[in-house]
Structures are given as structure tokens and as C-alpha cells.
Amino acid sequence: MKSFKKILFSAALIAGAVIGFAQKPNDVxxxxxxxxxxxxxxxxxxxxxxxxxxxxxxxxxxxxxxxxxxxxxxxxxxxxxxxxxxxxxxxxxxxxxxxxxxxxxxxxxxxxxxxxxGYKNNQSDELDKSKLVNYYRSQILVRKDSGIKNLDDLKGKKIAVQDTTSTAGWIYPAVSMYRKGVNINDKKNKIKTVVVKGHDQGVISVLNKNTDAAFVFQGARNLVKKDSPEVESKVVPIYTTAKIPxxxxxxxxxxxxxxxxxxxxxxxxxxxxxxxxxxxxxxxxxxxxxxxxxxxxxxxxxxxxxxxxxxx
Structure with a gap:
């Protein structure tokens, strides 16, 4: 009888564990x-x-x-x-x-x-068609005539960004700035961010001087080159991030x-x-x-x- 009770108790524990496991929110x-x-x-x-x-x-x-x-x-x-x-x-x-x-x-x-x-190098939008890669990079673009040369120069500027879950349009460039000593969200740096829909819109905002800089994926300038062939000479990267999956x-x-x-x-x-x-x-x-x-x-x-x- 005691053995039977032990079996029942063990079965109840297992059943409880199974039910508990099934109720985990991420266990689908x-x-x-x-x-x-x-x-x-x-x-x-x-x-x-x-x-x-x-x-x-x-x-x-x-x-x-x-x-x-x-x-x-x-x-x-x-x-x-x-x-x-x-x-x-x-x-x-x-x-x-x-x-x-x-x-x-x-x-x-x-x-x-x-x-x-991939691209020829970290500054170029010219493709290297000799091999396929499973990564890309993000860039911070500015107008060539803006006087902005490095990340520290972005203090006090207006930056076009994507949604905060965008890897190339927010996470990688913002974290790269942080690691270089420029926190985009620190009020003392007086950086204003403007969310735009699409990396092409980020490029256009810089080209049209609506923003001082933009977070985009490398190659985003190619998206607007047909309508604005001057974009590559007028809008340039000041920073290219590490590889992104x-x-x-x-x-x-x-x-x-x-x-x-x-x-x-x-x-x-x-x-x-x-x-x-x-x-x-x-x-x-x-x-x-x-x-x-x-x-x-x-x-x-x-x-x-x-x-x-x-x-x-």
C-alpha cells in the first residue's frame, strides 16, 4: 500500500511538472x-x-x-x-x-x-561580386559639406534613425557611439533623433539637409541614386560598424x-x-x-x- 501511494505521489509530481512546463509562456x-x-x-x-x-x-x-x-x-x-x-x-x-x-x-x-x-570596402557602396556573405554593416552618414568628421562632432546634431528594434538603423550605430564615449540619449550631448520610415528616407533627409546625420545600412545610398545621382558625392559615411548577422x-x-x-x-x-x-x-x-x-x-x-x- 505504501509503495502504491509512493507511485501515486510520484505520478502527481510528474504530472504537475508537465503541467507547469506546458504553462511556460515561451514553451510552444x-x-x-x-x-x-x-x-x-x-x-x-x-x-x-x-x-x-x-x-x-x-x-x-x-x-x-x-x-x-x-x-x-x-x-x-x-x-x-x-x-x-x-x-x-x-x-x-x-x-x-x-x-x-x-x-x-x-x-x-x-x-x-x-x-x-559584400562591398569593396567599409566606405564604398560598390558591391564585390566575387563572394556572398551572411553579414552586413551599418553606417552613419552625413553631408560631405557639413563639417562633421567624427562621432564627437554629432553632439548637438539631429540624426535620422529607424525604429529602436532596427539593428542597422539604431542598435549598432547607437551602441558604437556609446562605446566611443558619445551617448545618444544623454541630454548633455543635446542630440535630437528623428524616426523615419525606411533607410532611403534617412539618406534623403541628410541629402536635403533635414537632418545632420542618418543611421542606415551600408549601401542605403544606392536606394536613392536613381532619383538623386549626386547622393554618393554629397552624402558620405563617417563611421562603419562591425559585422551584423x-x-x-x-x-x-x-x-x-x-x-x-x-x-x-x-x-x-x-x-x-x-x-x-x-x-x-x-x-x-x-x-x-x-x-x-x-x-x-x-x-x-x-x-x-x-x-x-x-x-x-
Whole structure:
């Protein structure tokens, strides 16, 4: 009888542990199978033109996956993270910091990282097409005639930035400044920030003298070169950051492993086709995709920890 009671007690403990484990907010059962796949991008340039470029992906993904696909563009990084957390979006094209946030809050899963051509050097927007890389860099741009030569010169200036979850448009340049002794949020430095929607808008704001500087990804000047061919001679980088892990393709946390693999393979296959490559290249300058894992983004978490000091 005592042994039977012990067995019952042990079973109760195990059941309690299982229930407790199941109730953890980030512990999501991975069994979701989409009947219709929703894919969302975050804007790196004009949202409307970006959505028009991305829409043809619907047909290509439907062919590979066998289910209807809806492609759309979110208003900002936070919106898409929340949409994935509330199960309104299945697949998100997320920059590194937004991915880290989505993983932390909703156990979202990274399945791919983008591959891009690198640049000739840290100052140039000219691509080096001899190799593909899984990283990029952020830059701080100013007008060449502004007199701003270094990070210390940014004190008292107005800077165009992206959302605070933007890796290239906020985290890396702001942390780089902090590590060089210039806290962008310290009132004594009298730096004013202006949030703009899209890295192209950051470049334009500097070109038009609406702001003194802008945080953008390296190569952002190319986004406006067609309409403003003088941009490369008038707007120049004064600082280029360390390497940033490339953008992700991330799925919601409860996606079944089988479907994670299907989506992973579909994007890699599509990016190798003429039509598919044209789409992903025009939207985000992606040249292809490589498998990814969460630990690739530990460096982002280190930058995030430093970013928390900006308000202290």
C-alpha cells in the first residue's frame, strides 16, 4: 500500500511538472500546420513599392508549398513581431534585433539567413561580386559639406534613425557611439533623433539637409541614386560598424518542424530561380539563403545589453 501511494505521489509530481512546463509562456507546442501561409516583410524602403515587388512571391510559394500564400508589408518591426506572437503572421522577414525580440517573447524560430554580396570596402557602396556573405554593416552618414568628421562632432546634431528594434538603423550605430564615449540619449550631448520610415528616407533627409546625420545600412545610398545621382558625392559615411548577422526568415514558434523544413527549402529553391531571385534581390538585395540557428545572434544580444545602458 505504501509503495502504491509512493507511485501515486510520484505520478502527481510528474504530472504537475508537465503541467507547469506546458504553462511556460515561451514553451510552444510545435504542431501548427498552415492551411494558408501569411508572409510579412518589414519596410527597408518605400513600403508601397516594396509590397508591389514582394507580391509575386505568393505564386511561387504556393507552387512549392501547396497552400494559398498572402504576402504583405508591415508598418514597422514591432508590429510584425507582435503579429507573429498573436499568430496572425506565419513567416516574417525580420532583421536581427527584431528576430531576437521575437524569439525572446514568442519563441519564434529562425530558419534562414540572407546571403548578399559584400562591398569593396567599409566606405564604398560598390558591391564585390566575387563572394556572398551572411553579414552586413551599418553606417552613419552625413553631408560631405557639413563639417562633421567624427562621432564627437554629432553632439548637438539631429540624426535620422529607424525604429529602436532596427539593428542597422539604431542598435549598432547607437551602441558604437556609446562605446566611443558619445551617448545618444544623454541630454548633455543635446542630440535630437528623428524616426523615419525606411533607410532611403534617412539618406534623403541628410541629402536635403533635414537632418545632420542618418543611421542606415551600408549601401542605403544606392536606394536613392536613381532619383538623386549626386547622393554618393554629397552624402558620405563617417563611421562603419562591425559585422551584423544578415536578415532572417523567421517562423512563428508553434510551426511544425516538418513545415519549418518545407518553408526553408522553398525559399532556398525559389531564390535560385530567375524569377524568384529577381524578387528577393529587388526587395532586400538578397542573393540567396543559408540555413541558420539561434546562436548566430548571440552577438546581437550582447549589443542589446549595451543598448540598455543608453538610458542610464
Amino acid at each position: 507546442q510545435a504542431d501548427y500546420v498552415p492551411k494558408k501561409l501569411t508572409v510579412q516583410f518589414v519596410p527597408s524602403s518605400n513600403a508601397e513599392s516594396m509590397e508591389a515587388k514582394a507580391k509575386p512571391l505568393e505564386k511561387l510559394l504556393k507552387k512549392e508549398l501547396g497552400v494559398p500564400v498572402k504576402v504583405s508589408v508591415s508598418t514597422d518591426y514591432n508590429t510584425i513581431v507582435e503579429a507573429m506572437g498573436s499568430k496572425q503572421v506565419d513567416v516574417g522577414f525580420l532583421p536581427p534585433d527584431a528576430y531576437v525580440l521575437a524569439h525572446k517573447q514568442y519563441n519564434s524560430k529562425v530558419i534562414l539567413q540572407a546571403l548578399r554580396y 544578415n536578415d532572417t526568415i523567421t517562423v512563428r514558434g508553434d510551426m511544425s518542424p516538418k513545415w519549418q523544413k518545407k518553408i526553408q527549402n522553398a525559399f532556398k529553391k525559389i531564390a535560385k530561380t530567375k524569377e524568384g531571385h529577381k524578387i528577393v534581390s529587388s526587395v532586400y538585395s538578397h542573393e540567396g539563403y543559408t540555413d541558420s540557428k539561434d546562436s548566430n545572434f548571440d552577438v546581437i544580444r550582447e549589443y542589446d545589453k549595451t543598448a540598455e545602458k543608453l538610458d542610464k
